[in-house]
Amino acid sequence: MKADLHPNYQETTITCTCGTVYNTRSTQKEIKIGICAACHPFFTGEQRFVDTAGRVDKFAKRFGAVTLRRTAKPKLAAAGS
Numbered sequence: 001m002k003a004d005l006h007p008n009y010q011e012t013t014i015t016c017t018c019g020t021v022y023n024t025r026s027t028q029k030e031i032k033i034g035i036c037a038a039c040h041p042f043f044t045g046e047q048r049f050v051d052t053a054g055r056v057d058k059f060a061k062r063f064g065a066v067t068l069r070r071t072a073k074p075k076l077a078a079a080g081s
Helices: 056-062
Strands: 010-016 021-026 030-033
Touching: none
Parallel strands: 010 030
Antiparallel strands: 010 021
């Protein structure tokens, strides 16, 4: 067997933005997550929006309102002329 093949496996603290803390084992010391079983609408039964601004709105705010421009396709020369 090769020595030092496996990563360091240690005690880990997983912290959610809602404040829930889970203790487990992983290769990372601390993990921060945005949503967990204690606050996810599927598990809580609540119908609340986690993301108040949609993805398109966030993109438009970050990069400005980008409109798509349709360009005319170049006309091909008639075959045989």
